[in-house]
Amino acid sequence: MGTLTALSTRGTPPSGAGVSQLRTTPLVAVPAEPQGAGTVLPLPRIRGTAPTPAVAPSVPLRTVPASERGTESRPRADIAQLTGLRFVAAVWVLLLHASYVPGNVFARWTEPIAPLVAAGPLGVDLFFVLSGLVLTRSYLGRMGERPTVRGTARFLRARIARVWPLYAVVTVVFGLWCAARLVFGSDGVVTWQSPQPELGPLGWLRQLTMTQLWTSSSIEGISFVLPAWSVSAEWLAYLCFPLLVLGAWRVRSWPLPVLAVLAVAAASPVALVPVLTAGSGESGAWVWALRIGGGFTAGMLTWLVVDRLPRTPQVELWAGRLVLVVLAETVLVAYWAASAPASAAVPAADRLWFAVPMFPVLLGALCVARGRVVDWLAHPKLQHGGRISYAVYLVHFPLIEITVVAMTRFPALAPDTSLAALAVPHVLVASVVLAHYAHRWIEEPARGALTRS
Template sequence: MSSDLRSGSAEPAVGIPRGEIRALTGLRAVAAVWVVLLHFQRLLNPYLDQVPLLRSVISAGWLGVDLFFALSGFVIGLAYLEQVGRSPRPGAVGRFVLARFARVWPAWAVVTVLMGAWVWVVRKGGWNADVLVPHPDADVTQMLRQLSMTHMWGQDGFFGVSYVLPGWSISAEWLAYLCFPLLAVCLRPLLHLPAPLVLALSCLASTPLVITAFEQGVPDLAQNWMTRIACGFVAGLLAAIAAKRIRRTERTESLALAGSVLTVVLMVCVFMWNSWRRGGDLGLDYSGVVVCLIPLLIVSLSFTERGLASLLGRRTMVYGGRISYCIYLTHFVVLDVVTTIVWQDPAKAWVPTPGFMLAVPAMALAPFLLAPLLHHLVEEPARARIMALVPKRRTAPRSVPSVAAAPEAPVVADSPSSGVRRLPVTVGDPRSGAAPAARVREPRTAWLNAVSTGERVAVPRPRVTHPVPVPPATRGRSGRHESESVSSSA
């Protein structure tokens, strides 16, 4: 693979797709569904008992959050790492932070306010609002902490910290976003290292989580949240650096295809091994050792469109990835509200009555109906309005060499429907029948006028004794790598 690596330049490699990487957007949908199934797992026991292998995979669904962390680091690394790391000025940093705020805050704010109001109403009515999980006080101070996405800062555990239990990861990611400018400066020198070395460092970034999982079998809720976000986010950033150094060739794509399949197979094997090793003890969980494979999966899916990447890149999967953040936020709301209403009597809690078990699949599907509403009515409109506040950067046109003055000829439209204006025959062109001129300015002047108005023109190349300098090609600023469908959240 060494022949496919960039050896000198730190510019984005040929193989990195411009814009949205559809396979990674689809992977976000998988991560969201994985977390949903985990939280509904206990209620879905009558169904999961029929598929033992599926239970082994679902029980490791908490790793969907770590997958989100790594995906966020990868996408942000592609889009911002060189820019912010090269010039961490207030303007560039401010635009980045505002873009991330616009991405995660609107949907989070709506869900937080609604759930805070729900907790307040339930408690005022004399009911127990903490049937499923404990909630913080429904007061102004706590609400401000939730809305500022700082509610996890300084906390050790997850329970009782947020109105929505999965909200701990929103606070964790917000901290990572604020630390990103410093990380970008520290990691930028790695842009010149060989891709295999940086990819190895990306896998090694999760070493603390791997060692803890293998030796102690610590379940997700007992792990340190700062370690998880630090390892996952940095691993994603390093994976982005490695991806920037890889060229897309036939060999690279074949290796990526094999790597994506092999990584998934290894993950499933680890999940089955975890089920065997824990021996039915739900207080132990060794499946966290697979976090070191997540960077390999992400990079592999970025360089192939076959196999697993083809499935993840389908329209349904991509749309699921775009609403994955809203799925993540709403699924626990449904679970919390329904169980609070049904299980007010402690004797009925976790009792698998036939009627309730029959309704569980509908409960699990409800978030997939609520998420599109939250996405289209809140997340995207609010994000667009917030980003509209950012002043657009203007790029000064390149300087054009001056030429000798000559009578200017008018520019005429070649065709009303073509949208392209052509220049008439000019002085100095043999077709005009006029005496040749030493310099011709008409094409240059028309080109400058067209640049100022944004109009496309076709400028004929006059045949003169002294050639007219060709105007430099105007290159548009390439689009960001980051698709905000690759939402980064959670």
């Protein structure tokens, strides 16, 4: 395994950053350097840094009275604070990936929050828990109480309409970019991954059917767009959901403390494996399966608790306080992970997973809490950000890779030049702007067409 360190072109990191080296997957070979261009190493990364959005129903929504819980035949209205949280999680991952761009500018700008930026992989796990919660909230009554083949088919069709159209567009466009690099490039590197993704007919088939991850123990070299591994993982969870929701329906009346403990326990394996395998170097194999399986199930169990909680002022008050406690603990874990010495039995990248068991608590508390954090997440701007968060996740990494390629080809854009210093903020802004239009022109029209046909 390699380490996540500053690229050779980035210079010496700012003093006082206090961020230790994080273990990552090995880097690919340095591409051949064109005449006059600066050397740019491939992008370093921590394993697992791509969020898949929690998906909400795509048909008209309404709020359901408490008396109808568990038996509602139509989807419920979104929980505003969870929608806003989706955008926060997407930006968290975006900032992590932006830190891969060569040069010293981003490191200087983000020095005070460098440990939080390095903890970006947690944004993925937050999405996984959120996805399980949202889908259980929307489909528990319809699929758990009255399971039918037709209902299952309708559910899977809705999921395909939600995630596949934009995913297919981005996969095809960036896949063609990778193919062009292979044909016209001289270094044999088509994307900054090791190993390289398969560009043959079978590779394209697996990409477009969202099954590319299922037989791999690692997320590297699996997708044309690295973050797309989580789409493949989510699709697997969707296929398993009809069976999982049957189990959730049968345990929904268990005592609330038991369900709460089970929710936290379901999210815990990804945190326990690094401890149990400390020093063996084997904690990275099949971790993605623990993350999607544990996180998704934890989200389902979390909704079973939330759905039965009384909505009293006292419950809302304590839920708001619990939100603040979990947020503080997550920040503490991020800084603790960043301070891990190189000789630590549990390295920095694995220490991050200790925050994951707190996510069911965070999301459950957010569902019923009142206060400033909830009001902020429910702001209209963040609501729109939550709606485009899936597009942000899909488009941002291709833009980053294209930027890095430009830095290797054009001397004026070499790392730490004045133009390169402008590249990072423009990539951040461009990711959000492009996501807005991708959501407006591709996601929504395609979803409407697929659900109506």
